[in-house]
Amino acid sequence: xxxxxxxxxxxxxxxxxxxxxxxxxxxxxxxxxxxxxxxxxxxxxxxxxxxxxxxxxxxxxxxxxxxxxxxxxxxxxxxxxxxxxxxxxxxxxxxxxxxxxxxxxxxxxxxxxxxxxxxxxxxxxxxxxxxxxxxxxxxxxxxxxxxxxxxxxxxxxxxxxxxxxxxxxxxxxxxxxxxxxxxxxxxxxxxxxxxxxxxxxxxxxxxxxxxxxxxxxxxxxxxxxxxxxxxxxxxxxxxxxxxxxxxxxxxxxxxxxxxxxxxxxxxxxxxxxxxxxxxxxxxxxxxxxxxxxxxxxxxxxxxxxxxxxxxxxxxxxxxxxxxxxxxxxxxxxxxxxxxxxxxxxxxxxxxxxxxxxxxxxxxxxxxxxxxx
Amino acid sequence: xxxxxxxxxxxxxxxxxxxxxxxxxxxxxxxxxxxxxxxxxxxxxxxxxxxxxxxxxxxxxxxxxxxxxxxxxxxxxxxxxxxxxxxxxxxxxxxxxxxxxxxxxxxxxxxxxxxxxxxxxxxxxxxxxxxxxxxxxxxxxxxxxxxxxxxxxxxxxxxxxxxxxxxxxxxxxxxxxxxxxxxxxxxxxxxxxxxxxxxxxxxxxxxxxxxxxxxxxxxxxxxxxxxxxxxxxxxxxxxxxxxxxxxxxxxxxxxxxxxxxxxxxxxxxxxxxxxxxxxxxxxxxxxxxxxxxxxxxxxxxxxxxxxxxxxxxxxxxxxxxxxxxxxxxxx
Numbered sequence: 034x035x036x037x038x039x040x041x042x043x044x045x046x047x048x049x050x051x052x053x054x055x056x057x058x059x060x061x062x063x064x065x066x067x068x069x070x071x072x073x074x075x076x077x078x079x080x081x082x083x084x085x086x087x088x089x090x091x092x093x094x095x096x097x098x099x100x101x102x103x104x105x106x107x108x109x110x111x112x113x114x115x116x117x118x119x120x121x122x123x124x125x126x127x128x129x130x131x132x133x134x135x136x137x138x139x140x141x142x143x144x145x146x147x148x149x150x151x152x153x154x155x156x157x158x159x160x161x162x163x164x165x166x167x168x169x170x171x172x173x174x175x176x177x178x179x180x181x182x183x184x185x186x187x188x189x190x191x192x193x194x195x196x197x198x199x200x201x202x203x204x205x206x207x208x209x210x211x212x213x214x215x216x217x218x219x220x221x222x223x224x225x226x227x228x229x230x231x232x233x234x235x236x237x238x239x240x241x242x243x244x245x246x247x248x249x250x251x252x253x254x255x256x257x258x259x260x261x262x263x264x265x266x267x268x269x270x271x272x273x274x275x276x277x278x279x280x281x282x283x284x285x286x287x288x289x290x291x292x293x294x295x296x297x298x299x300x301x302x303x304x305x306x307x308x309x310x311x312x313x314x315x316x317x318x319x320x321x322x323x324x325x326x327x328x329x330x331x332x333x334x335x336x337x338x339x340x341x342x343x344x345x346x347x348x349x350x351x352x353x354x355x356x357x358x359x360x361x362x363x364x365x366x367x368x369x370x371x372x373x374x375x376x377x378x379x380x381x382x383x384x385x386x387x388x389x390x391x392x393x394x395x396x397x398x399x400x401x402x403x404x405x
Numbered sequence: 406x407x408x409x410x411x412x413x414x415x416x417x418x419x420x421x422x423x424x425x426x427x428x429x430x431x432x433x434x435x436x437x438x439x440x441x442x443x444x445x446x447x448x449x450x451x452x453x454x455x456x457x458x459x460x461x462x463x464x465x466x467x468x469x470x471x472x473x474x475x476x477x478x479x480x481x482x483x484x485x486x487x488x489x490x491x492x493x494x495x496x497x498x499x500x501x502x503x504x505x506x507x508x509x510x511x512x513x514x515x516x517x518x519x520x521x522x523x524x525x526x527x528x529x530x531x532x533x534x535x536x537x538x539x540x541x542x543x544x545x546x547x548x549x550x551x552x553x554x555x556x557x558x559x560x561x562x563x564x565x566x567x568x569x570x571x572x573x574x575x576x577x578x579x580x581x582x583x584x585x586x587x588x589x590x591x592x593x594x595x596x597x598x599x600x601x602x603x604x605x606x607x608x609x610x611x612x613x614x615x616x617x618x619x620x621x622x623x624x625x626x627x628x629x630x631x632x633x634x635x636x637x638x639x640x641x642x643x644x645x646x647x648x649x650x651x652x653x654x655x656x657x658x659x660x661x662x663x664x665x666x667x668x669x670x671x672x673x674x675x676x677x678x679x680x681x682x683x684x685x686x687x688x689x690x691x692x693x694x695x696x697x698x699x700x701x702x703x704x705x706x707x708x709x710x711x712x713x714x715x716x717x718x719x720x721x722x723x724x725x726x727x728x729x730x731x732x733x734x735x736x
Contacts, residue, residue: 042734043732043734044734045734061416072514075518076514077520082701100642109616109659124540128496128498129565130445130502144510154601181711181714184713185714185715185717186714187710187714187715188714188723189708190443190498190728191646191647191706191710192673192707192710192711194445194643194646195706195707195710196703196707197705198699198700198703199703199704199707200645202696202697202700203696203700203705205696205699206696206697209525209696210694239499256659316597326459329502329505329506332499333499333502333503333506334504336499357654361545367520368517368518368520369514369517370513370517371517372509372512372513372514372632373510373513373514374510374512375506375507375509375510375513376507376510376511376514377509377510378503378506378507378510379503379504379507379510380507382499382503382506382507383485383489383503383507386489386493386495386496386499386500386503387488387489387493387495389495390492390493390494390495394493396496398513
């Protein structure tokens with residue numbers, strides 16, 4: 034039999050240069066925008082005008098430019114926190130795709146606290162209680178899966194996926210059931226409708242001139258710094274890296290892998306729940322579509338940033354500009370809607386996923402003598 | 406309408422009619438997963454198949470053209486998944502989710518963009534005729550069961566035929582058995598000379614194509630009316646992923662599973678009429694919140710997942726290498 038050899042074979046590349054990676058990102062975004070431009074032109078939309086509106090996000094020339102910035106922050110903070118939280122789990126190769134469900138649980142329990150205690154607590158205490166309830170609600174919803182995974186090896190990808198929908202319909206039940214005991218709903222409305230939170234349950238804002246700075250942005254920034262330190266300079270962060278690299282090595286080194294997994298996933302899911310609490314407290318009301326797909330988008334962001342904390346800040350900023358920008362720009366075009374952002378996001382990620390290969394591996398020409 | 410027999414008949418009829426797209430999605434995903442790939446892009450793949458299949462079907466005024474195009478465009482999603490995860494070693498979860506994001510984005514982009522030029526299904530008699538019910542002679546005259554099982558459109562029978570065909574293929578043909586070897590242990594399959602790369606590519610494309618047919622079915626079921634807010638697929642792709650687990654990766658069990666999930670899915674709408682038609686035995690149905698019916702498929706699947714991991718039973722159909730990329734140089 035003739036011994037056929039492929040022309041090339043694939044070899045792992047040692048340490049890709051950062052310049053090369055950066056180039057891949059710039060190329061991905063540029064290519065995605067080019068693809069988008071072609072599609073826009075097909076629809077009869079002037080791409081340059083559309084992109085200008087997308088990038089400026091309707092802020093210049095608006096009567097209330099600060100309002101737009103505030104709304105931008107409301108979209109940015111949950112995405113940033115969720116992406117960071119997911120990167121924790123992904124670093125350990127724990128495929129938590131249950132961000133949606135954990136976010137809903139966080140939002141739900143924060144809303145529960147707001148409706149039950151909102152009248153009786155002062156604002157700082159109330160916001161703190163909501164944050165704790167949210168973190169606990171999300172954390173427990175996630176750690177349940179981690180415990181099963183550790184004990185019996187249950188497939189966490191599929192289980193967290195199922196739990197997303199269970200959480201969604203759980204929340205929908207409270208959104209759509211008009212009964213006496215359902216204190217989540219507005220008693221004044223004949224149709225089921227979530228009630229606004231009491232004033233003390235609304236997120237604290239710091240007025241700077243005409244601009245109200247959302248406190249959750251500051252907290253999210255602090256969390257970024259803390260997480261960076263946690264992952265890079267603490268024993269626990271090191272353990273996460275080792276478990277992610279090889280659970281057997283970790284076990285051999287005497288680490289309690291199960292404990293590390295459970296602890297880390299609780300932290301990850303609790304952060305997602307916290308983001309949910311911030312979201313509802315900034316909005317001042319619950320909603321059946323509270324997540325705004327942040328549990329999915331967070332996966333995209335974490336992956337775009339290669340699970341790197343600083344990268345996550347940049348990537349979530351970029352994705353928020355894309356989403357918020359599309360939302361504002363599409364208001365002037367009847368044929369485009371906010372989903373256009375998903376299309377661009379998809380193309381960017383496809384290209385980054387493909388480009389990744391060439392930073393991780395290289396193709397080597399198979400030599401003649403090796404073929405013998 | 407309140408005639409008990411009629412309500413029951415319609416209820417059973419709708420269990421089949423409304424939920425067959427689930428079967429297409431599930432059987433497609435079984436083919437994909439048997440090759441060792443966990444493709445979470447079912448929802449997006451079905452959306453793309455639905456959109457382009459429908460448009461092609463209207464343009465050509467033919468059911469066959471719609472089926473072909475939905476299979477091919479959805480197959481392209483599978484090809485994309487294969488290039489990224491098989492050849493370029495990208496993470497399967499992320500790639501699948503991206504296909505869903507992208508697919509839904511493209512679905513709304515195309516649908517919204519057509520606006521006034523959106524083709525109505527009623528204008529295409531080829532599609533209307535193709536989707537109309539075929540009465541199976543003799544059997545369709547049976548009381549209750551006849552209407553419920555034997556007077557459906559051609560695509561219902563096609564879906565069941567595909568499921569049976571895939572079952573036969575996976576269990577009784579040489580290529581099918583080899584495919585399962587690839588999903589269980591690609592390294593071992595490779596070492597006995599099976600072209601794992603080719604197997605993965607072909608089955609990712611074919612499986613995704615089958616999902617696309619389910620999308621096309623959904624488009625016809627919604628009579629092609631495009632809404633800007635809700636996708637036709639409306640979460641069926643995610644339920645299909647759950648159903649694969651429920652059916653234990655077996656296409657024949659997938660038919661049964663479709664009926665079980667479909668039962669709850671349809672009960673959500675028929676709880677009221679059923680409670681009205683049978684106030685004695687079924688009166689309690691209307692007291693159950695509809696959200697519970699929606700959540701039940703996911704709850705059942707979660708329990709199945711947990712239970713099968715606890716028992717670690719021998720007969721599990723889950724491919725051992727599911728979700729793991731195969732890197733030949735590390736064999």
